[in-house]
Amino acid sequence: MPKMLPTVLGNLVSKPATRPHPYRRREAFARARGRIIFDVKQCVFCGACALRCPASAIRVDRNERELVFEPFRCIICGVCVETCRRGCAQMIPHYHSPAYTKPEEYYRAPVEVKEENQL
Amino acid sequence: MAVKTILPFGPQHPVLPEPIQLRITLEDENIGQVLPALGYVHRGIEKAGENNDYPLNVFLVERICGICSATHGLAYCLAVERLLGIEPPPRANYLRVVWAELHRLHSHLLWWGLLADAFGFESLFMQIWRVREMVMDVLEKTAGNRVIISVNAIGGVRRDLSEEQISEMLHTLEECEKQLYALLPVMLNDYTVKKRTAGKGVLTSEQALRLGVVGPTLRASGVAQDLRMTGYAAYGELGFEPIVEQGGDCYARAVVRARECFQTIELVRRALQQLPDGDILTKPRGNPNGKAIVRVEAPRGELMYFVVGNGTKNLERMRVRTPTLANVPALLEMLPGAEFADIPVITLSIDPCISCTER
Amino acid sequence: MGEAHGPHLELPDIDNVQLVQQEQLLQHVAHFAAQGMRFITITCIDNGEQFEVYYHFDHDMKLNHLLLVIGKKEVLPSITPIYFCAFVAENEMKDLFGVRVDGLNVDYQGRMLVSDELPSPPMRKSSDSAVRRNGDGS
Numbered sequence: 001m002p003k004m005l006p007t008v009l010g011n012l013v014s015k016p017a018t019r020p021h022p023y024r025r026r027e028a029f030a031r032a033r034g035r036i037i038f039d040v041k042q043c044v045f046c047g048a049c050a051l052r053c054p055a056s057a058i059r060v061d062r063n064e065r066e067l068v069f070e071p072f073r074c075i076i077c078g079v080c081v082e083t084c085r086r087g088c089a090q091m092i093p094h095y096h097s098p099a100y101t102k103p104e105e106y107y108r109a110p111v112e113v114k115e116e117n118q119l
Numbered sequence: 120m121a122v123k124t125i126l127p128f129g130p131q132h133p134v135l136p137e138p139i140q141l142r143i144t145l146e147d148e149n150i151g152q153v154l155p156a157l158g159y160v161h162r163g164i165e166k167a168g169e170n171n172d173y174p175l176n177v178f179l180v181e182r183i184c185g186i187c188s189a190t191h192g193l194a195y196c197l198a199v200e201r202l203l204g205i206e207p208p209p210r211a212n213y214l215r216v217v218w219a220e221l222h223r224l225h226s227h228l229l230w231w232g233l234l235a236d237a238f239g240f241e242s243l244f245m246q247i248w249r250v251r252e253m254v255m256d257v258l259e260k261t262a263g264n265r266v267i268i269s270v271n272a273i274g275g276v277r278r279d280l281s282e283e284q285i286s287e288m289l290h291t292l293e294e295c296e297k298q299l300y301a302l303l304p305v306m307l308n309d310y311t312v313k314k315r316t317a318g319k320g321v322l323t324s325e326q327a328l329r330l331g332v333v334g335p336t337l338r339a340s341g342v343a344q345d346l347r348m349t350g351y352a353a354y355g356e357l358g359f360e361p362i363v364e365q366g367g368d369c370y371a372r373a374v375v376r377a378r379e380c381f382q383t384i385e386l387v388r389r390a391l392q393q394l395p396d397g398d399i400l401t402k403p404r405g406n407p408n409g410k411a412i413v414r415v416e417a418p419r420g421e422l423m424y425f426v427v428g429n430g431t432k433n434l435e436r437m438r439v440r441t442p443t444l445a446n447v448p449a450l451l452e453m454l455p456g457a458e459f460a461d462i463p464v465i466t467l468s469i470d471p472c473i474s475c476t477e478r
Numbered sequence: 479m480g481e482a483h484g485p486h487l488e489l490p491d492i493d494n495v496q497l498v499q500q501e502q503l504l505q506h507v508a509h510f511a512a513q514g515m516r517f518i519t520i521t522c523i524d525n526g527e528q529f530e531v532y533y534h535f536d537h538d539m540k541l542n543h544l545l546l547v548i549g550k551k552e553v554l555p556s557i558t559p560i561y562f563c564a565f566v567a568e569n570e571m572k573d574l575f576g577v578r579v580d581g582l583n584v585d586y587q588g589r590m591l592v593s594d595e596l597p598s599p600p601m602r603k604s605s606d607s608a609v610r611r612n613g614d615g616s
Contacts, residue, residue, distance in 0.1 A: 003304040007246060017249045029256075031278075033263035054171075054178040077178050077269050082277070154584065161591040165574070166601050331517040331563040344516075349539055412534075412541060423534070425521050440519040440534075440567075448563035477591055 028093035033076040035096045038067060040107040042088040049080035049089055065109040072102035121146040126459075130159050134237045134463040137473035141450070141466065145459060153454045155447055161477040168437035173199055173407055173428070174273055176437065180424075183439060184475040185266045186229065189222040190417040191439075192271035197351060197415065198426040199273050202407035208398040211275035212353040216390045217288075218262060218270050219352070219415075224295075224383045225254040226418035227376045230470050231306065234373060237463045238315040243305055250298050257291050260284065275400035285391050292384050299380060306377050316369040320453035320465035323367055330452060333445045334420020335379065336469050339364045339371035346416035357389050369468040376470075406432050417442050419470045441475035495532075495543040500555070503533075506544055507557045510535050515542065520567040522575045524603045529577055533557070548577075556581040566590075574601040 019026065028034060045067065047060040057073040058080060060066075080089040124145040130138035138159035144151040164183055168176050180195045181188040193215055200207065207215075228251035235243040255265045261284050262268035270276050280288070306312065322332065327340040337344055338361060345361035347354045362378045364371040407428030414423045420442030427436040446469040453465050498506050518534035518541075531554065533544040548554060556579050557564045569590040571577045576588070576599035592600065 003309065004242070007301060017252070029260045029263075031261065031263050032259055052175070054175040075178060075267075076264075078263070078277070079178075158589070158591045158593070163600060328514060328516050329511075329562070331561065344536075344539060346539070414541075421518070421536075423518060425532070425534075427523060436521075436523045438519075438521040444519070444566055445563070447566060451562075 028095070030093060032093040033078060033091060034093040035071060035076060035091070036069070036074055036078075036080060037090050037092055038069060038105075038107045039088050039090060040067065040109060042086040043067060043107065043109065044086060045109065048083045048085075052079050052083045054079065067107040069105045069107065070102070071096050071105060072099075121149075123151070128462055128466075130156075132463075134233070134467055135471070135473075136233070137471070139471060139473045139476075141454070141462070143454070143462065148459045150454050150457050150459065150462070153451050155450065157473075157477055159477070160474055164478045165437055165439060169434055172432045173434055174403070176434070177271060177273065178269060180437075180439070181267050181269055181271075183478055184417075184441065184472050186226045186472065187222060187417040187419065187422070187475070188267045189218045189270065190415055190422060192269065193219055193352065194413050194415045194417075194422050194424045195426070195437075196271045196273050198411045198413040198424045199403075199407055199428075201411040201413065202409050202426060202428045203273070203403050203405060205274055205401050205403060207275040207401055209353070209395045210279075210397045211399045211401075213390050213394050214276045214278075214280065214399065215271060215352045216354060216357065217280070217387050218258075218268060218276075220383045220387045220390070221254060221258055222268075223418040224380055224387075225251050225258070226470075227380050227383070228254065230376060230418075230467075231373070231380075234316075234464070234467055235312075237467050238311065240309075240311055243302070243309075243312075246302055247306075250295055250302070253291055253295050253298075257288055261288065272400060273403045275398070277400070279399050280391075280394075285394070289388060289391060292387060296381065296384050303377065307374060312373070313370060315461075315464055316373055316468075317366075319369045319461050320457060320468055321366075321368045322449060322453055326452060327367070327449070330449045331445045332420075332449045332469075333442050334416070334418075334470075335372055335375045336420065336446055336449065338362060339375045340367040341365045344421075346414050346421055349414075351413070351415055353390060356393065357386055359386065369464055372468045406430055407434065419443055419472055419475070420445065439478055441472070441478065443469070443472045443476045446471070447476065494541055495545050497545050497547075500546060500548060500552070503544065503546055504555055504557065504560065507533065507560050510537075510542065510544075511560050513537060517561040517563055520564065520571055522571045522577060524575060524601065526603055529575065531571070531577070551578075553578045553580045555579075556583070558583040573599065575599050576602050 045060050045062045045065050050058040050060045055073050055075045057070045059068040078091055081091050126143045126145050128141040128143050129135050130140045140156040142154040167179060171179055177192050177195060180191045183191050228247055232244045232247040258268055259265050262270050262278055270278050322340050324341045327337050327342060341363060343361045343363045347359045362375055362382060364375050408430040410427050412425050414421055422442055423440040425438035426434060429435040457465055515535040515537045518536050521532040523530040528547050528549055531546045535542045554577055556568055565584045568579050568582055569586045572579050572588045573591045
C-alpha cells in the first residue's frame with residue numbers, strides 16, 4: 001500500500017483519465033484514419049482504387065460513370081487515397097457514426113455536362 | 120482419496136480475452152492432465168493468403184492478430200522483399216522499428232494489466248492501462264489507428280514522421296516511462312503480485328527448449344534467445360541486448376515483460392535519435408518467386424513467415440507460425456501439479472493470443 | 479552504416495535444407511533433438527502431386543530444415559515421441575491438408591481447427607489446379 005500512495009494521492013487531486021464520451025468528444029487527431037470520402041467531381045472512373053482495395057469495398061462502373069462505396073466494408077487502410085492520382089479519394093479524421101444498417105454510398109458523375117462534351 | 124473431476128476451462132472465461140478451452144482433469148484441488156481444444160476462431164488466413172494479390176496480403180496478415188499487427192506486417196513485408204530482391208530505404212527500417220517497438224510496449228502493458236486483473240488487483244490494472252492509453256494515443260496521432268496501424272508496405276513504410284511528431288513522441292515516452300517507474304515497485308515487489316506469481320508454473324531452461332517455447336516465456340527460463348539479436352530491420356544498429364531472467368516461473372515472465380517495457384522505450388528513443396533522412400518506400404517491381412523464411416520477434420515471441428512465390432501475383436503458400444502456437448504445448452507441462460486457483464495466472468503467463476494460434 | 483545496412487539479409491535463408499527419406503526421418507529428428515535444437519514448426523506444401531513437408535528447427539538462432547517429399551496417400555511418421563510439442567503442427571497439417579500422420583500422441587482426428595461439417599481438407603489442391611498455376615508462372 002505505501003508504494004501505491006503517491007499514485008493514490010495523485011489520483012485524488014487530478015482530473016479523471018476518462019471523459020463522458022457522447023457528451024464530450026475528443027477532437028480527432030489530424031492524421032487519424034477516420035473514414036474515406038470521394039470527391040466525385042475529380043473522378044475519371046478509372047477503377048484503380050477498386051482494383052487495389054483489400055476489402056473490395058469500392059466498385060466502379062466506367063460506362064455508367066458511377067462509383068459505389070461500402071463504408072462498412074472499408075478497413076480504412078488508405079490504399080485508395082495513395083492510389084488515386086486525381087485526389088478524388090480522401091481520408092478525413094472523423095469516424096463514421098454507428099448505424100443500424102450498412103448503406104452503400106453512390107457517387108455519380110455530373111453526367112449531362114460530360115455527355116455534351118463527348119458529343 | 121482424491122476425487123477426479125474433469126473441468127472445462129473456457130472457451131469463455133473472465134481471464135481469457137479470446138476463446139480457447141482447456142480440458143482439465145482435477146484431482147481434488149490439483150491439476151492432473153490438461154488438453155487444449157482449439158478451433159473456435161479459425162479463419163483460414165493461410166488459405167486466403169494464397170488467393171489475394173501479394174501487396175494486399177499485408178492488410179490480411181495484419182488482421183491475424185490485432186495486438187502484434189505491426190510485427191505481422193513487418194515479417195510478411197520482409198519475406199516478400201527478400202523474394203523480390205528489394206531493400207527498403209534506411210529511414211523505413213528505422214520507422215519500422217519505432218512502430219514495432221511501440222506495439223511491443225502497448226502489448227506488454229496490456230498483458231500486465233490483464234495479469235493484475237487475473238489475480239484481482241484491479242487498481243494496478245487500471246493504472247497500467249492508463250499508461251497504455253498514452254501509447255495508444257501516440258500510435259493514433261502518428262499512424263492513424265490505435266491498434267491495426269498498417270504502416271508497413273512492401274518496400275518500406277507508408278507514413279513518415281515529422282519533426283514535431285518525433286519530439287511529441289519522445290515527450291510522451293518520457294512521461295510514460297516516468298509513470299511506469301512510479302508503478303514499478305508495485306508491479307515487482309508487491310506482496311499480492313509475488314504471492315500469486317512467484318513459484319507458479321515453473322519451466323526450466325531444458326524443458327523450455329524441449330517444448331519449443333518462444334519469446335518472454337523462453338527468456339524468463341534463462342535462455343537468451345531474442346530474434347532482434349539477428350538484427351533485422353534496423354535492430355542491428357541499435358545495440359540490442361536480450362533481457363533474461365532465471366526464475367522460469369510466472370513472476371520471472373512478468374519481470375521480463377516489465378523490463379522489456381523500459382528497454383522498448385529506450386530502443387524507440389535511440390531509433391528516433393538516429394533516424395536517417397531519405398525516402399521511406401522502394402517501389403516493388405515484378406512478382407515474387409522462390410522460397411523465403413523470415414523470423415521476427417513479436418511481443419509474444421518468435422514469429423515465422425514461410426512464403427513461397429510462384430512468379431505470379433498470387434503466392435503459392437504462406438505459412439505463419441505464431442508465437443502462441445509454440446507456447447501452448449508448454450501449458451501442458453506447466454499446469455499439471457499446480458493448484459486449481461492458479462490456472463488463470465499460469466494460462467495468462469504465456470500471453471495467449473488465440474487469434475494468432477488459429478489464424 | 480555500411481555493414482549494418484540491412485543486416486537481416488545475412489540470416490541463413492532457406493538454404494540449410496536437408497532432404498530426407500521417410501524411413502530416416504525419425505533418426506534425423508532424434509539427432510537434432512540430441513543436439514538440443516528447438517522445434518519450430520512443420521510446413522506442408524501441396525505441389526499438386528505430392529506433399530512437401532518441411533520440418534523447421536532452431537539451433538542458437540540458426541535455422542535447420544528437414545524436407546520430406548511424400549505421396550498424397552502415404553503415411554507420415556509422427557515426431558511427437560521425440561518432440562512432444564509437435565502435436566499442434568502435425569494436427570494442423572492433418573486438418574488442413576489431410577496428411578495421414580501415424581503415432582500422434584494427441585490426436586484430434588483431423589478436427590482440431592476445422593469443424594465436423596467440413597467435407598474435405600481445405601488447403602489440399604487437386605492435381606490439375608496445381609498444373610494450371612505452375613503453367614501461369616513459367
